[in-house]
Amino acid sequence: MTPPSRSDTERAALDERVAAYRRDTEFDATVRAQALRFRATWGLFSPREIDEGTSMLLDAIEVGPDDDCFDLGCGYGAIGLTLARLAPGGETWMGDRDFVAVEYARANAERNAITNARALLSNGFDAVPADQRFDVVASNLPAKVGNESLTLLIADAYAHLNPGGHLYVVTISGMRRFIERTFDEVFGNYEKAKQGRQHTVALAVREPSS
Known part of the structure; x- marks a missing residue:
């Protein structure tokens, strides 16, 4: 029997690797004493674990049990679902402009039996009603979108915060x-x-008089 050529062996290894990339990733995480299970896919940010920056952000956020929250650029829902658990009396919205991310965030809410979170397809706050207000807005902001887009997101976050709300x-x-x-x-x-x-975690507060 003729042994397989190196090219055949390499092709088989490539096929196996590609097949693995097509399978969803899945992992458990405990954040702020909340045990969560996430499913993600390649192409979404940090699909195998909660990244260092997001972990820092979640450690820093102060959220009340009845706060309404918005996860801006939610990915598969790591920030939003943690906030939903920490604020069971409020409602958490999770928005992303990537429909794949929204589907995974929605599925992860169901997977963790979190009923006070909703995921929506939204470029920033574009799909959020103009009169919708939140107590907390949180985001792992990507540098690559540019300063202009970041300024728009920060201005829109201000507009959608209740007086005394936190970004x-x-x-x-x-x-x-x-x-x-x-x-x-x-x-x-x-x-x-x-x-x-x-990484740096920054906080801004919409003053009650503004």
């Missing part, structure tokens, strides 16, 4: 000065809530 974002630390400047321009305040080696 929490995590970014790579190289964006800290931009976030500080934009928070000051939009909200009139900025606080560095948490600092890591590579």
Whole structure:
């Protein structure tokens, strides 16, 4: 019997790897004492575990049991579903412009029997009703969308926050000065809530009188 050529062997290995990439990833995570199970897919951000920046963000967020929350750019729902668990008396919205992300976030809510969370296809806040208000908005902001888009997201977050509401974002630390400047321009305040080696969590508050 003729042994397989190297090209046949390499092709078989490639086929096996591609088949593995087609299968969903699945993992367990405990965040803020909340045990959650996530299913994701390649192409979504950090599909095998909750990334360091998101973990920092979730550790820093202060949320009340009845708060209404918005997870901006939800991915498969790591932030939003944690907030929904921490605020069982409120409603958490999860928005993403990627329909694949929305489907996985919705499925992960069902997988974890979380009934006070909803996922919607939305480019930023575009699909959120103009009169909808939240107590907490949280996001792991991607650097690659550009400063113009980030400014729009921050301004829209302000518009959708209740007086006294909080915006929490995590970014790579190289964006800290931009976030500080934009928070000051939009909200009139900025606080560095948490600092890591590579990421910074920032907080802005919509003042009750604004």
